[in-house]
Amino acid sequence: MDLPITRPSQMSYGDEIDFNDLLDKLRSKRFNGFIRVTHGKSEGYILLKNGMERASSFDDYSKMEALQKIKSIVNDNKTLIEVFDIKESHMKYLMDLNKFFVIDSDSKVENILQDLKKNKTQQNTSASSPSTALNELKSSEVPGSIDNHVEIVKEQETVNAEIKNEIISEEKDEVIEEVDESLEEMKNISEDKTHPLDKNSEPGTSTLEVEEIRVPATEGINKENNKEVEDIEPEYQNELKEPDFGMESVKRKNIMKKYGLKDVGEKEVDDILETYKGGILSDDDVEKIELNLMNKIKKSTLGIPKIKGTEVMVFLDNDSELSGIINIITEYESRSLFSRIRGESKDIQNIRRQITNIAQMEIKKSFRGYHEIIDVIEINVEIS
Amino acid sequence: MTRVISIASGKGGVGKTTITANLGVALSTYGEETIVLDADVAMANLELILGMEGKSITLHDVLSGEASIEDAIYEGPGGVKVVPAGISLEGLRKVRLDRLEGALETIVENADILLIDAPAGLEKDALAAIAAAQEMILVTTPEVPSISDALKTKIVANKLGVEIIGVIVNREQHDKTFLTIDEIETILEIPVISVIPDDPEVSRAAAFGEPLVVKNPKSPTSNAIMQLGADLIGEEYHPIEPDKKGVIAKLVEGLLGRRG
Numbered sequence: 001m002d003l004p005i006t007r008p009s010q011m012s013y014g015d016e017i018d019f020n021d022l023l024d025k026l027r028s029k030r031f032n033g034f035i036r037v038t039h040g041k042s043e044g045y046i047l048l049k050n051g052m053e054r055a056s057s058f059d060d061y062s063k064m065e066a067l068q069k070i071k072s073i074v075n076d077n078k079t080l081i082e083v084f085d086i087k088e089s090h091m092k093y094l095m096d097l098n099k100f101f102v103i104d105s106d107s108k109v110e111n112i113l114q115d116l117k118k119n120k121t122q123q124n125t126s127a128s129s130p131s132t133a134l135n136e137l138k139s140s141e142v143p144g145s146i147d148n149h150v151e152i153v154k155e156q157e158t159v160n161a162e163i164k165n166e167i168i169s170e171e172k173d174e175v176i177e178e179v180d181e182s183l184e185e186m187k188n189i190s191e192d193k194t195h196p197l198d199k200n201s202e203p204g205t206s207t208l209e210v211e212e213i214r215v216p217a218t219e220g221i222n223k224e225n226n227k228e229v230e231d232i233e234p235e236y237q238n239e240l241k242e243p244d245f246g247m248e249s250v251k252r253k254n255i256m257k258k259y260g261l262k263d264v265g266e267k268e269v270d271d272i273l274e275t276y277k278g279g280i281l282s283d284d285d286v287e288k289i290e291l292n293l294m295n296k297i298k299k300s301t302l303g304i305p306k307i308k309g310t311e312v313m314v315f316l317d318n319d320s321e322l323s324g325i326i327n328i329i330t331e332y333e334s335r336s337l338f339s340r341i342r343g344e345s346k347d348i349q350n351i352r353r354q355i356t357n358i359a360q361m362e363i364k365k366s367f368r369g370y371h372e373i374i375d376v377i378e379i380n381v382e383i384s
Numbered sequence: 385m386t387r388v389i390s391i392a393s394g395k396g397g398v399g400k401t402t403i404t405a406n407l408g409v410a411l412s413t414y415g416e417e418t419i420v421l422d423a424d425v426a427m428a429n430l431e432l433i434l435g436m437e438g439k440s441i442t443l444h445d446v447l448s449g450e451a452s453i454e455d456a457i458y459e460g461p462g463g464v465k466v467v468p469a470g471i472s473l474e475g476l477r478k479v480r481l482d483r484l485e486g487a488l489e490t491i492v493e494n495a496d497i498l499l500i501d502a503p504a505g506l507e508k509d510a511l512a513a514i515a516a517a518q519e520m521i522l523v524t525t526p527e528v529p530s531i532s533d534a535l536k537t538k539i540v541a542n543k544l545g546v547e548i549i550g551v552i553v554n555r556e557q558h559d560k561t562f563l564t565i566d567e568i569e570t571i572l573e574i575p576v577i578s579v580i581p582d583d584p585e586v587s588r589a590a591a592f593g594e595p596l597v598v599k600n601p602k603s604p605t606s607n608a609i610m611q612l613g614a615d616l617i618g619e620e621y622h623p624i625e626p627d628k629k630g631v632i633a634k635l636v637e638g639l640l641g642r643r644g
Contacts, residue, residue, distance in 0.1 A: 252570045259528045259563065261571060264539045272506050272540055 001045045001057045001098040003034050004250045006084060014079035022081070027051035033085040034094075037070050039078060044070040047098060049091045055101040062101045090247035097250070289366060290314040293326070296362040301330060301355050308333045316377075323376035326359055330383050352381045386492040389499055389549070389616075390423075390517035392541070393524060394533025396504030399554040400523045402586055402596070403609065404501040405433045409462040409595045410613030417496040419457065419465040423484065423513035424503040428469030434460045435593030442470025446487050453487040461598050465495070488516050497617075506540055515544045522551040522574070526562035531571055538572055550577030552612065557582045578612040580605050602626040 010022075022035070030050045037044040037058070044058035044066060058066035073079045086094060095102060256262070294312045301310045308331040316324035332351060359379045367373045391404040401424070408420035422430035425444060431437045439458055445451035446467075453467070460466040492498055502513035514520060520541050524534040534551065541548055551572055553565060556579045565576050583605040589596040597606045607623040614621035 248570070252573070255563075255567050255570050259531070259567075259571075261528065261532055261535065264536045268536075269539055269543050272536075273511070273543060 001034075001047065001055060001101050002250070002254065003036075003045060003047070003084070003094065003098070004086070004253065005036075008036070008082035009033075009085050010081075010083035012081055013077055014073065014075050014081060015077035017081065019074040019081065022083070023053075026083070031083075031085075032088045032091050033083060036080075036082045036084065037074060038080040038082070039073040039076060042069075042073070044073075045101075046070060047094065047101070049095065050088075053103065054095060055098050055103060057098075057101045063103050066101070067103070087247075090250070093247040093250065286316050290316055293362060293366055296366070297326065297328065297359050300358040300362060301328065304351065304354060304358075306333045307331070307351075322373065325378045325380065326363075328355055328359060328379070328381045330355060330381065332383050348383055351383060355381045386495050387497045387519060388488065388492060388517040389497065389519045389521060390502045390514050390546070391499060391521050391523060392502040392510065392514050392537050393504060393522065393530070394506065394535075394537035395524070395530045396427075398523050398525045398530050399580070399586070400504070401430050401501050402433055402590065403523055403552060403554065403580070404499050405430055406595045406597045406606070406609045407613055407616075408464040408466070408499050409434075409460070409597050410610050411497055411499075411617065412462045412464040413597075413610075414613060414617060414619050416617055417465070417494065418499065419467065419491055419495045419497070420460070420499045420501065421467040421488075421491070422469035422501045423509065423516075424501060425469045425509060427503065430501050431466070431468035432593060433590050434464075434466055434595060436460055436466055436468055437593075439468050439470070442468045443487070444470035447483045449483065453490045457491065461595050467491070484512050485516055506537065511540070511544070514541050514546055517546060519549050520546045521549050521577070522572070523554055524551055524568065524572075525555045526553055526557070526564075526568060528563070531563060531568060535572055538574065548574050549616075550575045552576075552578045552580060554580045555582040556580060577615065578608055580608045 025031075026033075026035075026048055028051065031048050032050065033048060035046045035048065037046075042059050045056065046053050046067070047055040053067070056063055056066040056070065058069040061069050074081065291314075293314045297314075298310055298312045301307060301312070310328060310330040312329075313327040314324065315326075316322060330351070332348065356379050359381075360374055363374060363377055391400055391407070393400045401422075404420060408418050411418040420430065420434075422428050422443065424430070425447065428442075431439065436458060439456075441451045441455045443453075443456055446453045446456050456467050458466050458468065488498065488500075498517075500513050500517055503510045514537070522534050522538055524530045538548060551568065551574050553568055553576055556562075556565075563571070565579060569576050581604045583596075583603055585600050585603045586596055586605055589599040592599060596603060597609055600606055601610070602624045603626070611621045611623065613619075
């Protein structure tokens with residue numbers, strides 16, 4: 001199926017989670033998105049709209065066959081199960097895009113998924129026969145047997161009361177179908193899982209009675225499971241912060257793929273902009289250059305005969321364009337009292353020129369290929 | 385306040401300069417004080433399209449520090465002001481792009497709209513032209529390489545904080561091998577503000593050194609550019625319908641030498 005693969009909101013291996021629980025949770029959340037199931041080289045998808053399975057694919061299989069294939073591998077420890085969120089408003093587009101995989105409304109998807117649920121229930125309870133389940137459900141319809149009903153709900157580890165009621169009504173439908181055809185109408189109502197119980201508006205039916213009894217009975221479980229719900233909440237809150245990879249992004253992705261186009265990476269853009277700026281110098285870089293220049297100029301200046309000592313100060317300004325000032329203070333040993341009285345000799349001028357040249361040469365060496373920098377760095381030489 | 389709009393493309397040869405020149409003339413005809421600046425200092429040809437080649441002082445001289453920007457502004461067709469880049473390779477060596485910003489500050493004082501014809505690519509000169517503007521119009525053809533480069537340019541412009549007005553799809557042909565307008569909008573994630581059809585009149589006008597909106601205002605391209613200009617400034621434009629003379633009437637006119 002063509003689906004937008006983004007960061008999954010949930011990810012686990014088949015042996016780490018119960019696939020039925022996952023489906024139940026997603027159903028209770030009226031989840032919009034899809035599940036990706038990866039097993040070796042095989043890959044399957046189940047598209048869920050309002051928590052309901054609407055389309056499915058598994059390798060070359062589609063629809064029901066795909067669901068069956070997925071069902072057969074979901075408990076394997078080598079199966080990776082990932083959940084991806086999609087905005088509700090984008091579901092129609094995805095359904096259209098994957099219409100080949102859309103499960104027909106009259107298909108037996110419910111049976112397959114309920115098979116999965118039944119298997120789970122059978123594993124957890126000793127009562128594995130349909131008649132036992134029927135007994136349980138039947139007894140749950142009697143006000144006096146609420147405890148039995150609660151036990152079933154607990155076994156199913158549902159998140160909240162809504163999903164518990166939903167699952168129970170589904171199970172009940174299945175059993176009723178086998179046992180009592182007269183309850184066919186009730187089954188049809190409860191098959192609509194969007195609002196499994198809300199839609200049952202006929203007063204006096206057994207379903208309503210069950211609902212009336214179940215609501216108080218599951219309150220305790222709700223509290224018990226509130227912690228679980230709270231654990232899930234932050235996960236979903238994080239998902240909300242994710243960027244919107246909706247219909248437009250899927251469409252864009254497909255077009256980009258069609259024409260072999262790729263988005264420009266952040267790094268590439270930064271590289272382009274770095275070229276524009278002529279290389280970005282951080283404050284740390286500037287400090288290093290200052291220190292380096294200072295040492296080099298000092299070392300070269302001390303190589304001049306009769307220079308007793310020298311101090312170099314480099315101040316670079318990296319605001320808009322690199323510029324700066326270099327102050328060099330040098331002690332020249334031949335400066336006698338007589339020379340000082342006489343004023344600046346030619347020797348001093350030569351020394352000053354020599355030091356300036358040295359400084360310029362060191363700057364050029366430090367900024368190879370950008371000799372124009374000489375024009376923007378002021379060099380002051382003071383000889384004492 | 386002066387609007388500074390750069391016309392950029394990423395890929396070269398998509399008709400950016402032609403659109404800039406004609407859009408400048410179009411805006412001038414609407415009464416907007418418009419300056420068109422050719423920032424393509426290496427491959428300048430705006431002046432060729434507008435028939436203004438051979439000007440003594442150009443942007444080259446300004447960026448070389450040898451002339452002030454005021455001296456490089458010339459009046460072009462339809463009253464549009466033009467700053468030619470100059471076609472001197474000799475002057476190119478002295479060009480300093482950081483002077484562009486200073487030059488722009490001076491010329492925007494006397495203009496309503498400044499259009500900058502940015503060089504192709506994303507080299508330093510192109511980026512300087514894009515960054516100097518507040519707004520940008522992308523030009524692309526409906527071909528994959530052109531869209532790819534436009535996408536890159538758009539992302540870089542976004543990073544530079546330039547507002548992108550939209551994309552002009554130039555040389556549109558009703559050919560299935562090219563991208564559709566919808567696909568271009570989806571890929572670039574910006575609106576297509578004008579679709580200019582593939583029009584041989586454009587090359588003909590360039591050969592004459594005359595902007596198409598002046599030489600052939602009835603052509604589909606002229607109408608599209610005039611409409612774009614009107615949209616940019618919130619004016620209304622009523623397309624000029626081409627003459628619907630019969631073939632025989634045209635032939636007779638031709639034979640009588642009255643074609644014009």
